[in-house]
Amino acid sequence: MFGKSFKIVEPKRFDIYMEEVIFYDGEAIIKIDCAAICKADIRYYLGNRDKKTLGLKYPMNLIHEAIGTVVLDKSNKFKVGDRVVLVPNIISKTREKCSHCVCDDPNLGENYCPQAIFVSSNYNGFSREYINYPVDNLIKIPDEIESSIATFSELISVAVSAYRRLDLSGNETIGIWGDGILGYIFCSTFNQMHNGKIIAVGKHEKKLREFPVHSYYQIGHKNINSEDILVAYECVGGNASSLAINEILDNILVGGKVILTGVAEDSIAINTRKILEKGLSIYGVTRSKVTDFEKALVLLKNESFKQDISKLILNEMQIRNIVDYYEAFEFERYNKELGKNILHFDL
Amino acid sequence: MNVAVILAGGTGSRMGIVDKPKQFIDVYGKPIIVHTLETFDNHPEIDKIAIVCLDEWVEDLKILIRKYELNKVKWIIRGGSTRQESVYNAVNRLSKECSGEDILVIHDSVRPLISQKIISHNIFAAIKYGAVDTVIPSTDTIVRSVDNLSIETVPPRSELYLGQTPQSFKLSILSDAHENAIKTNNINSTDDCQLVLALGHRVHLVMGEKLNFKVTSFDDLLLLKAIIKLGKTEMI
Numbered sequence: 093m094f095g096k097s098f099k100i101v102e103p104k105r106f107d108i109y110m111e112e113v114i115f116y117d118g119e120a121i122i123k124i125d126c127a128a129i130c131k132a133d134i135r136y137y138l139g140n141r142d143k144k145t146l147g148l149k150y151p152m153n154l155i156h157e158a159i160g161t162v163v164l165d166k167s168n169k170f171k172v173g174d175r176v177v178l179v180p181n182i183i184s185k186t187r188e189k190c191s192h193c194v195c196d197d198p199n200l201g202e203n204y205c206p207q208a209i210f211v212s213s214n215y216n217g218f219s220r221e222y223i224n225y226p227v228d229n230l231i232k233i234p235d236e237i238e239s240s241i242a243t244f245s246e247l248i249s250v251a252v253s254a255y256r257r258l259d260l261s262g263n264e265t266i267g268i269w270g271d272g273i274l275g276y277i278f279c280s281t282f283n284q285m286h287n288g289k290i291i292a293v294g295k296h297e298k299k300l301r302e303f304p305v306h307s308y309y310q311i312g313h314k315n316i317n318s319e320d321i322l323v324a325y326e327c328v329g330g331n332a333s334s335l336a337i338n339e340i341l342d343n344i345l346v347g348g349k350v351i352l353t354g355v356a357e358d359s360i361a362i363n364t365r366k367i368l369e370k371g372l373s374i375y376g377v378t379r380s381k382v383t384d385f386e387k388a389l390v391l392l393k394n395e396s397f398k399q400d401i402s403k404l405i406l407n408e409m410q411i412r413n414i415v416d417y418y419e420a421f422e423f424e425r426y427n428k429e430l431g432k433n434i435l436h437f438d439l
Numbered sequence: 440m441n442v443a444v445i446l447a448g449g450t451g452s453r454m455g456i457v458d459k460p461k462q463f464i465d466v467y468g469k470p471i472i473v474h475t476l477e478t479f480d481n482h483p484e485i486d487k488i489a490i491v492c493l494d495e496w497v498e499d500l501k502i503l504i505r506k507y508e509l510n511k512v513k514w515i516i517r518g519g520s521t522r523q524e525s526v527y528n529a530v531n532r533l534s535k536e537c538s539g540e541d542i543l544v545i546h547d548s549v550r551p552l553i554s555q556k557i558i559s560h561n562i563f564a565a566i567k568y569g570a571v572d573t574v575i576p577s578t579d580t581i582v583r584s585v586d587n588l589s590i591e592t593v594p595p596r597s598e599l600y601l602g603q604t605p606q607s608f609k610l611s612i613l614s615d616a617h618e619n620a621i622k623t624n625n626i627n628s629t630d631d632c633q634l635v636l637a638l639g640h641r642v643h644l645v646m647g648e649k650l651n652f653k654v655t656s657f658d659d660l661l662l663l664k665a666i667i668k669l670g671k672t673e674m675i
Contacts, residue, residue: 093477094552094667096650110552110650110666112467112474121481123555163481173483221555222481412556438556 093121096439097220098417099151103139107151108414115224120165122176122225124218126243127158127411127435129424131329132355133212137421140357149214156180156211157246158218159239162230169227177245177389178218179229179382180211199257203379210379219417221439231385237392240408240434244401247274248388249380250353251281254325256384257377258349265289265320267343269311269336270327271299273404274353276430278327279303280400284391291319293339299430304400311335316343329354334361341366351375404431411435440541441562442533443479443488443511443605447472447500447548448518448525450493460493461654462548466663471654472500473507474551480509482555484562485544489514489533491525523628527617530610539611542566545631546605549654551663558605560645565607568643572632574600575647603647606631612640 095113098106115121133154139146159177162170170176181203183195194200202208211217233242266286268278271294282290283304292308293316294300300308309316322345328336333354340350341363350372367374391397406429411417420435427433447462456464462472472490479485488511492500497515504512516532519525526545533543542565546553557573564571577599583592608616608631616634620626628634632642654660 093481094474096554112469112667123483161483163483439554 093222095220095222097153097216098414099153099216099219100136101151103146104137106414106417109151113222113224115164115166118167118226118228119224120167120170120227120230121163122160122178122223122230123163124158124160124220124223124437125175126239127155127218127437128243128432129155129420129435130157132156133217134421134425135357136212138425152212153216153219154212155217155219156213157243159233159242159245160218160223163222165227167227170230170232175233175239175242176230177233177242177385178211178223178225179231179249179380179385180217180246181379181381182209182211182215182226182229183207199259201253201381201383203253203381203384221437229382231382231389234389234393237389237398240405241392241398241401242389243434244277244404245385245388245392246380247277248281248391248401249384250274250377251278252285252384252387252391253380254278254351254353254377255282255285257351257375258323260286260323262286263288264322265291267291267293267316267319267321267324267340268305268327269293269324269340270329270354271296271303271430272327273430273432274329275327276303276404277401278325278353279305280397281388281391283400284394284397289319291316291321293336302403302430311339319343320345321348323349323351325351325353327353330356331358331360337362338366341370341372344370344372346370347372349373349375351377353377406431406433408434408436411437411439413439440486440537441484442537442541442543443482443485443558444526444529444533444543444545445472445476445479445488445490445548446518446522446525446545446604447490447492447496448522449549460496461660463496463499464660466551466660467667469507470503471551471663472548473503473509475546475548475553476504476509476512477507478551478553478555479544479546479558480511482558484559485511487511487513489516489529490548491516491518491529493518521627522630523617523620523626523634526613526631527621530614530617533610534614537610539609539614541610542607543610543613544605544607547653550604550651551654552648552650552652552666553605554648554651557645557647557651561605561607564643564645565609568641569609569612570632570635570640570642571605571607571645572630572642573603573605573645573647573651575603575649575651577601600644602630602632603651603653608635612638616640
């Protein structure tokens with residue numbers, strides 16, 4: 093069977109590929125139904141990586157946030173027609189030879205395994221008609237969760253992953269810096285999992301008003317300091333993350349924990365004196381693992397959470413051909429709203 | 440029930456190959472017909488598959504069905520001497536086991552780049568309208584010549600489409616169309632839509648794709664091989 097796919101071949105240039113869909117032991121064939129574009133996809137689309145890196149990545153199928161329908165699974169784990177989320181972090185098949193031993197650490201896990209592969213980064217992603225995919229990286233979507241909402245499970249799983257990065261008591265005051273989609277998802281996800289106060293800090297009040305939090309502040313507000321923030325998450329990314337991290341360092345309590353989640357292409361300057369003076373701990377968080385996705389889907393059964401997440405759907409658009417696909421990327425490239433488009437693949 | 444009817448009764452005379460029909464030619468290690476059948480076998484809305492095949496190739500076909508585990512194939516039907524007769528044989532056979540409301544999705548075995556979208560749209564429209572043709576708009580100007588030497592007319596391009604497959608029908612409508620064709624001695628039509636139109640039934644259009652082309656010549660085979668890049672889904 094042949095399947096159509098879209099690959100980025102150079103900045104701002106997609107090509108259509110027709111490829112045979114072959115599945116191997118332990119894999120199922122999935123028809124991709126819904127997907128969303130992430131900032132990392134936009135970086136590849138615009139070519140905002142160094143030339144050598146791009147040379148090693150292109151041509152590549154982008155998109156790592158997607159759900160699909162099982163069309164063939166000879167392992168019988170899934171039935172034909174089952175809707176599934178695709179977990180983009182794939183453990184290397186040579187795991188037994190892995191010398192890093194992070195996969196079984198509950199605070200780390202396979203998303204930190206240096207041998208893991210991640211789709212649309214060092215493996216072909218989901219912008220295609222069909223994909224052969226490891227059954228261990230597929231999770232059935234409960235009937236009560238609509239496909240468009242389930243497409244956000246990747247981002248929610250990253251929030252779940254960031255939460256389990258620390259052993260929290262559940263009562264700490266958490267500060268989340270960043271008024272973008274990731275900041276919103278962290279706030280709404282933590283709302284479901286955490287009893288303590290959740291504070292959002294960002295640049296745009298219009299966006300912050302939508303955040304399901306106890307209180308919010310615009311950056312630079314003098315009262316952030318009085319919130320007794322013990323745990324702070326940076327969800328800003330880019331060069332602006334320098335400003336956010338330094339504000340966190342200024343406002344967090346002594347002995348606090350800072351978790352970085354944003355990607356900055358360049359090295360950024362942070363006030364190390366504050367880290368020393370306050371005895372702070374800094375953690376890095378990236379991606380998520382299968383159990384984080386499972387938890388995300390459990391959370392999405394909750395009606396209030398589903399309502400919070402549905403606010404992030406700006407529009408639903410059909411991807412019938414490569415022209416629609418270009419339009420989707422051009423939209424997200426300039427999108428400054430709180431949310432993103434859900435792409436319905438109809439290839 | 441939605442039944443795919445795959446037409447594999449052709450001999451491939453336009454290809455020049457003498458030892459096998461074009462649908463059995465290997466393309467990167469798999470016969471063209473298997474590529475086509477896999478798409479229907481893996482389509483969630485297709486319940487069963489019937490293949491209309493040349494008598495002398497039935498055994499080869501059975502071997503391929505076993506080898507590639509094409510589990511939805513339920514019928515192998517003897518091909519006729521014309522396309523119309525082949526479909527008629529399929530309609531007769533399926534009428535015994537299917538209901539008049541069941542949908543037949545009739546597709547050429549030598550159009551392996553059929554997409555799941557076209558199949559889904561065919562089924563949806565056939566359920567709604569009873570008769571469906573897959574077409575693409577004509578991008579070239581088409582001229583009509585009667586004597587093969589000069590132009591008779593140039594029909595307006597905006598009204599012209601190129602027919603592809605699948606063509607999909609409710610079984611009862613297609614059965615009536617074939618019986619009517621036999622009665623009126625219309626026995627060599629190149630597609631089923633003409634027969635349904637002759638019944639006075641409207642045929643709805645579903646948009647196809649250029650990629651869903653028919654492999655009928657060596658040029659087409661070359662094109663097919665060029666399109667299929669052997670990237671598959673290996674690690675990059």
